[in-house]
Amino acid sequence: MSLRPALAFLCCLLPLLAGALPAQAQTLADVGRAIVPVRDWGGTPVDAARARKQVVTHITLHHQGEPFAPGTDPRQYLRNLQAWSRTTQGWLDIPYHYIIDLDGRIYAGRDIAYAGDTNTEYDPTGHALIEVVGNFEEVEPNQRQLDAIVDLMALLADRYHVGLDGIRTHRDYSSRTVCPGANLYRYVQEGYFRHHVALRLAREHALLDEQQR
Template identity: 75%
Template sequence: MKTSSLVAALFLALASSGCATRPASNDPVVVTVADWGGTPADPAQARRHTITHITLHHQGEPFTPGTDPRQYLRKLQAWSRNSKGWLDIPYHYIIDLEGRVYAGRDIAYAGDTNTEYDPSGHALIEVVGNFEEVEPNQAQLDAVVNVMAMLAQKYKVPVENIASHRDYSDKTVCPGAHLYHYVQGGYFKERVAQRLHSPR
């Protein structure tokens, strides 16, 4: 049976069992833009959108242990605005090596990408590191599941709409082969489905 069929079957079974959605108290703690030293985007320049998809990205560059994620985010915000001319950091949530979650662009505003796909409607999650070269660690994988489950619950996104950058563009390997393995194999869809329907 294909992964999509397995996920659909899991959803139906869990829904028919009457299990409740996971408690909001299990949502990840998110470091705010103010807490990492960023500045808010100008809403007059923003493209507002409605979340219908959850899309995974990677940094695409090495992120060595000991790197300050707050400094990385400040540099990313400055580069996004000054070099790319974007509204803000292109991603809505960023996950560091320890699995900590940081707020990026306001979720109400559509993200940006260097490729041809239109990210309107997509909640964008970036995991730091280059996963063409390294494996994601368990803390990062768990954080991805937590953020995806939070987004799926809040915006009523079906698990079938969980994917990655390379699923919408043939001009990128993002989120890297070692992280894409978990997308392609259904790991995130299955874990999010289980989380959404776990008993209180």
Template identity: 40%
Template sequence: MKKVLILVCALAGFVGCQQPAATSDAPLIPEGISYLSREEWGANAPVLPMRPHKLTRLTIHHTGVPQLFDRSLTDKLRNLQKFSQEDSPLADGRMKPAWADVPYHLYVDVHGAVGEARDLNYAGDSNTSYDPAGHLLVVVEGNFEKEAITEAQLKTLEKLVPALTKRFGIPADSLGAHKDFAETSCPGTGLYGELPRFRQLVKGH
């Protein structure tokens, strides 16, 4: 059984080298945004098989924990992957089962840099009841029920969100947030309030 799992993961890694079908030649990450690839932050391979999917929505999350200005994006992504790939306790006392990889596809840190998380070809994971298959998951560092989104994060999202929706043919009305699909406060009031403006940017892109 162990050998079969290793083979499945290896095949998943090979397929993951392919890029999701894009509907335009718009760049994945717009010029001027600092980007850290999985290779650059030293990502481990997925530890479980993942579900292939086709991107039809863009859904924004927040990390739900305080912003960390003095830690590198590399450290944040490595710690998030470690948490994700193990059975880990949640803030509400539940235990989260191990996931294959980081649950989100892209991570926007407190300084506006973007980190590559899960391969875009595969559906993410969630602690809530919604099925994230088809969702391009962008997580923004912070707890926006308690703190403000930084100017650098806003500037990045203003460029990144329209670029992603254009590249994958995602319409403005398919831009949403975690709380649109599950009973949760994510991505926090401060960030959720920016979504109407992001939709307008998508329409004008």
């Protein structure tokens, strides 16, 4: 389903949403401003001369695939991931454009203007790649992570005009992986993210309408 029919279907909810919104409800612009930039976690710029440019047409969910213990420093994890991506893999940068930690904080990874990388057979050009820390074959995502995924997907869908049917996962494009893990994959398979992204976008319209009054 494209964004336009979904939003048209939800437009009847706008008065209800507007009436239920807190005075300081977060807009998608707020979500974007809260994303931790590369410089703030200690990352270094990419060699743009080696980059493959892209136009975003898909939103694709990944998981870390390894345990991420409470108390782990996400900034150190990102520095290690950047170093491994470049040195061991020979990639331009971290393969993902955004990373979500255990607290639902969103970090910028690879510049979204450049295509990501993968060890599997699909071509990630055109995909906005989101990684959530943890191994979701073994653990469940927490609510803060789920909420952050919805906010980020809604931001990307709105910014790049990606339809709800463009929200998928790594395993939807590759037969060589179980990523993003069964416990996170079911939220895509059962429509949780598409449903909540549509609601989040309808809420955004309500927020903007309320601010303009």
